Structure formats: structure tokens, C-alpha cells
Amino acid sequence: MADTRTWFCCFLAFFCGTVLTSTARDTECKKQYFGDSSFVCVCSADQCDYVAANKLRIGDYSVYTSTMTGDRLTRRVYNIDIKPNISNTDITFTINSTHTYQQILGFGGAFTDAAGINILNLTKDVQDRLLESYYSPNGIEYTLGRIPMASCDFSTHPYSYDDVVGDFSLENFALTKEDLSFKIPIIQRALNMSQNILNIFFFRFVEEYSKNGIQLWGLTAQNEPTDGAIEGFSFQAMYFNETSQRDFIKLDLGPTLKARGHKDVKLMILDDNRIMLPRWAETVLQDPDAAQYVSGIAVHWYLNSFIPANILSITHDKCPDYFILSTEACAGSFPLTKPVMLGNWERGESYSHDVITDLQNWVTGWVDWNIALNMQGGPNWVENFVDSPVIVDAENDVFYKQPMYYHLGHFSKFVEPGSMRVDVKSDKTNDLLIVAFITNKKRITVVILNSENKAVKIHLYDIKSGYINAEVPARSIQTYTWMTK
Numbered sequence: 001m002a003d004t005r006t007w008f009c010c011f012l013a014f015f016c017g018t019v020l021t022s023t024a025r026d027t028e029c030k031k032q033y034f035g036d037s038s039f040v041c042v043c044s045a046d047q048c049d050y051v052a053a054n055k056l057r058i059g060d061y062s063v064y065t066s067t068m069t070g071d072r073l074t075r076r077v078y079n080i081d082i083k084p085n086i087s088n089t090d091i092t093f094t095i096n097s098t099h100t101y102q103q104i105l106g107f108g109g110a111f112t113d114a115a116g117i118n119i120l121n122l123t124k125d126v127q128d129r130l131l132e133s134y135y136s137p138n139g140i141e142y143t144l145g146r147i148p149m150a151s152c153d154f155s156t157h158p159y160s161y162d163d164v165v166g167d168f169s170l171e172n173f174a175l176t177k178e179d180l181s182f183k184i185p186i187i188q189r190a191l192n193m194s195q196n197i198l199n200i201f202f203f204r205f206v207e208e209y210s211k212n213g214i215q216l217w218g219l220t221a222q223n224e225p226t227d228g229a230i231e232g233f234s235f236q237a238m239y240f241n242e243t244s245q246r247d248f249i250k251l252d253l254g255p256t257l258k259a260r261g262h263k264d265v266k267l268m269i270l271d272d273n274r275i276m277l278p279r280w281a282e283t284v285l286q287d288p289d290a291a292q293y294v295s296g297i298a299v300h301w302y303l304n305s306f307i308p309a310n311i312l313s314i315t316h317d318k319c320p321d322y323f324i325l326s327t328e329a330c331a332g333s334f335p336l337t338k339p340v341m342l343g344n345w346e347r348g349e350s351y352s353h354d355v356i357t358d359l360q361n362w363v364t365g366w367v368d369w370n371i372a373l374n375m376q377g378g379p380n381w382v383e384n385f386v387d388s389p390v391i392v393d394a395e396n397d398v399f400y401k402q403p404m405y406y407h408l409g410h411f412s413k414f415v416e417p418g419s420m421r422v423d424v425k426s427d428k429t430n431d432l433l434i435v436a437f438i439t440n441k442k443r444i445t446v447v448i449l450n451s452e453n454k455a456v457k458i459h460l461y462d463i464k465s466g467y468i469n470a471e472v473p474a475r476s477i478q479t480y481t482w483m484t485k
């Protein structure tokens, strides 16, 4: 048996990025249908769609649109009006950018073994297109990356960093070939393309990754600790409840990180479904000896349909000094659902629905699960296959950008770290989901999801800038941006 303390899977990592030098491309989506509700965009060595840069003039606004029927982050520019041309069925949203809520940490995905294996199964140029699609200014500009500590289900086999029986001083601790081949080189390349990435783990991992040029921003105390309570759970898991996690942090993890000089690494609790809130957070954070080591609360999305997002606001109100970060989500994970559905629009909608409702309830960012899976939704050693925003078809040396990728891009590209969520009020009840931000550069960013089959006329009123009179297409997601005063 391995020392269980090294059996951790699934943490977050944030990198500090450098300057990007790749040339700006602006090519169209090459559509391909696989018989689902919408299409994927195919990327090969020769071509890949990139997102048009957002250069804004005062008095203009730009709107990026993705629709079930045709657009993928398509940019259009119009003038801001001084008055609305309202007819009485339209909806007016008033944006008050001086009324602010939480500050945004960022958006991202996970560098699992599976993701690395799939990416490396493409030729070099196609690998670059894939990483650029996520992390470069040509892509959707992810700013977060999550790194499982040792193996998880999205590995080809279980392993820890020290599988020597009885080695409690971790003398045999070592990164594995998975880190050295599938994770570190891929993360280094993503860091190199990004202008602004942060990176997560326990100190040995933190130190070993640091030696490889990857500075970790934070870590979670354990991935999905409640999985460990399930009899016969099929993959790597270790049980904590709220009291044992509190004591682990208070007596063991917190003091160790501090003693090793890692007290600036952001420690997150829970890293599990929000159904455990607010109790879990209260138990850990109301103990000052544990709370002193903690920066935030990490949540997963899997049981969200059973527990409305306002539980996050309730948790925030009880523990206002700790950020809440969504650290894992994926489609296709429930029994009887198809793991990979190429071109499925509804899965994109389920992502952006979750992102918006989280952001409306004090969540500071959203991190997806595997950044790339194969056509089967793996590899995964327990066959827990799921979907991903990017599916690699190695046989054809291409990858497919799914609707989920574009839905996430509507946030990640436009809501930079440091942005503040701002107040939006509507004049009548409606079925749109909307969330607004002001970025550090005084740019207002509004994301609107229309999951209905009809278009909706709207007016966005920025007290400081005027009116945007527009129409949100049926089954669409849009990002509106403009400079404010």
C-alpha cells in the first residue's frame, strides 16, 4: 500500500505567463456535423479558427456571438446609442458599474494525463493549434490550469509519487513519467503562449514542479473527499469529512506548507459538490487555527441540479473572507448518458448556464475538467469516459472544438482576472441569463445566454455610456463589450 497522503488527484494550478509571439490569424470555423444538434469546428495543421481581437473605440461596442445554427464567437461592431428605441415587449437591463461584487480569478481547464496523451497523439503543429486555442490571445485565453497530483481516473493506471511500502518520510518521492512527458511539457508550452496564466499542490509536488519552471498558485486539500465514503468507489479517492479535513489542515498540511515556505500558495477546502455547503465551510473556517491557512472554497458541479446556486451566496455571506472557485465540471458523466456528443449545443448551454449562475452567486472563476479527450472520452483506466470541449481525432490528425469550448470562451476571453462583477437589473421577468463585469481597463463585459427558441430584443443601459439596442438570437450566447467612463 502506498502512503495515502500522496494519493491525491485533481488540483488546480496557475501559471505566470510570458509574452506571446505567434501571429494573429482570424480564420473561419470549418464546420463539421456528426448528426447532433449543432456542429464542431475542425482544426488541422493547415487551419484552425481563431477569435478576432477586440479592439474597441470609445462610442462603439462589439458583440461576439455563438449560435446553435451558425456563429462561433463571431465579432460584430456597432455604435452605442444615446437613447433606446424601446417597444414595450423589449427587455431593458440597467448596468451599474459602480455597484461591484466579487473579483474574478479566472477560467481554465485541467492538464490530466489523458489530456496530455491525447494532445501528444497529434502532430506537432496540430498540438500547437490546440494549445493556442485555449491559452493564447488567438484563442479563448484561459488563465487557470488544474494539475492532478499523481494519478486520477483520467490516467492509464493508478500510481502515486511514492509507492514504496512504509516509506513515511517520502525518501522515494519522485515525479513520474506522466508528469515528465504528459503534463510538464504541455503546461510549459501553454504557459509560453499565455500572457497571464496562474497555476495547484502539496509542497513536494509544488517544489518539484517549481524545479520544472511551473510555479503553482494554489492547491486543494483533496479532490472530492466525500467519494472516499462510497463503498467500493472505483478510482483514486481518500475520505475526509469536514471535521477531519479541518484537522488535517490545522495539524498537518497547513503547518507543513508554512514551514516549507509555501504559505503564499492558496489553499482551498472542499473541492467537492456544493451540496456539502455551507456546513463544510463553516466547520473548517470557524476554527481560526485551521482557517489561518485557507484562502478559498473549491466546488464541483456534479449535483448542481439538486441544489440551487444561491447556496453559494449563503456560503459567501457566512464566510465572506474566502473566495469560492468552481474547480471541476464535465458533461457526459452520468450513467446512461453518452460520453462524447460531437457538436451537441445543449452541453454548451449547460456549461454557460452553470458559469452564469455561479458568477451571479459570488463564484470567482470556473475551471473545466480535461482540456482534451479522445473520441471515446478517455483514456480513463476505470472507463469513466466523459465529454470535453476539445475532442482529439488522432487517426485523422485533427481536433474538434465543441460548442462547450465556445460557450466557455464567451467568459474566459473577455472577463480577465481582476475584473469585478457589477450589478445588472432587468425591467421585467425574462428567460435570459445575464451577468456583467467591469475589467481593469474600464471595459464593460456582459454575457447573455438565450436558451429559448426565439430571439429577444434587448436594451443594455450603461448609466455612464448610453444604450445598446440589440437582439439576442434564439439559442445563442453573446458577449457585449464597450469602454465605459
Ligand SMILES: *[C@@H]1O[C@H](CO)[C@@H](O)[C@H](O)[C@H]1NC(C)=O
Pocket (backbone or CB within 6 Å): 096, 097, 098, 099, 100, 463
Ligand atoms: C449605482 O451603484 C452605486 C453603488 O452601489 C449607488 O450608490 C448608486 O446609487 C447606483 N446608481 C443607480 C442609478 O442606481
Ligand SMILES: *[C@@H]1O[C@H](CO)[C@@H](O)[C@H](O)[C@H]1NC(C)=O
Pocket (backbone or CB within 6 Å): 021, 022, 188, 189, 192
Ligand atoms: C516558447 O515560445 C517561443 C516563441 O514562439 C519558442 O521559440 C520557444 O521554443 C517556446 N518554448 C517552449 C518551451 O515551448
Ligand SMILES: *[C@@H]1O[C@H](CO)[C@@H](O)[C@H](O)[C@H]1NC(C)=O
Pocket (backbone or CB within 6 Å): 241, 242, 243, 244
Ligand atoms: C468525521 O469522521 C471522523 C472519523 O471517522 C468522525 O470521528 C467524525 O465524527 C466525523 N465527523 C462528522 C461531522 O461526521
Ligand SMILES: *[C@@H]1O[C@H](CO)[C@@H](O)[C@H](O)[C@H]1NC(C)=O
Pocket (backbone or CB within 6 Å): 117, 118, 121, 374, 378, 379, 394, 395, 396
Ligand atoms: C492515438 O492515436 C491512434 C490513431 O492514430 C489511436 O489508435 C490510439 O487509440 C490513440 N491513443 C489514445 C490514447 O487515444
Ligand SMILES: *[C@@H]1O[C@H](CO)[C@@H](O)[C@H](O)[C@H]1NC(C)=O
Pocket (backbone or CB within 6 Å): 085, 469, 470
Ligand atoms: C432599434 O435599434 C436596433 C439597433 O440599432 C435596430 O437594429 C432596430 O431596427 C431598431 N428598432 C427600431 C424599432 O427602430
